Amino acid sequence: MSHDIFYIFIVSNVLSALALYLCAKRLLKFRRRQKRSFTFKSYPIQKCQLEDVHPCFAQDHLGPNPNSAVYFIGGEGVEASLSDRETWVVAALAKFSKRIFEFGTCSGKTSHIMGMNLPKEGRVYTLTIHPSQLEELSFENDDDRLHENIAKEEAKFDTFYYSDLSTSEKIEQIFSDSKQFDETKFKNSFDLILIDGAHTRSYVMSDSRKAFSMLKKGGVILWHDYKPEAPDVFSYLNELASELPLRHISGTDFVIFQKAS
């Protein structure tokens, strides 16, 4: 008899655990589908046009303003490249920035383009994890697993697009896990900050907090990959937009924040 009770106890526990597992799985699937359902809806963050980003983009009846001319290289064949329109935005903003910080170097093509467009005395700091530092990554349980793997796969560069070019004199490469990077020595010092490192919730939150503390008055933060396919970036920015005046730049995956002067 006591054996029967024991077996019933075991079987009912196993069944409860199985039911819990299946419920959790369904919930996670539902959550993922909810995030992706934005694909056919307008995104929550209000759109802005390029001319709202900087006066150099103001157009007349002939088209783009000559002040928006930049040194440019297209993204074909470049790993994790910005689109050509996004590159134009970054390159044009770089022309009016003395100090730039980039989270996530990857090939270094964007760092090079920013370096080419900077004013003479300008400087780009670009931070990325070195392939030998992968064990320093610290993801959390609710971080998006797909983007955790992408962050690891993209951490394979230790020389960069600009390495043998003259722009390297204007670019300072920092190798670190971004959570371990000490931003305190750069307080209020950057005109332009591009957040394009690990696209998981805990990292985008940590990188954003650091960016806010490093941003100068009148400076700009750009987040890349504001889209449902990068669900942690997408949901974090949608939440942040309820506290701060964020704008989604039309025709790009950029969200922009401008600090008051």
Ligand SMILES: C[S@@+](CC[C@H](N)C(=O)[O-])C[C@H]1O[C@@H](n2cnc3c(N)ncnc32)[C@H](O)[C@@H]1O
């Ligand atoms: C999307 S790519 C950056 C693309 C680059 N900004 C461009 O425009 O060409 C992301 C980069 O962030 C780096 N990365 C990922 N996780 C990181 C972390 N925790 N700390 C520092 N860099 C990280 C990856 O190694 C990769 O080089």
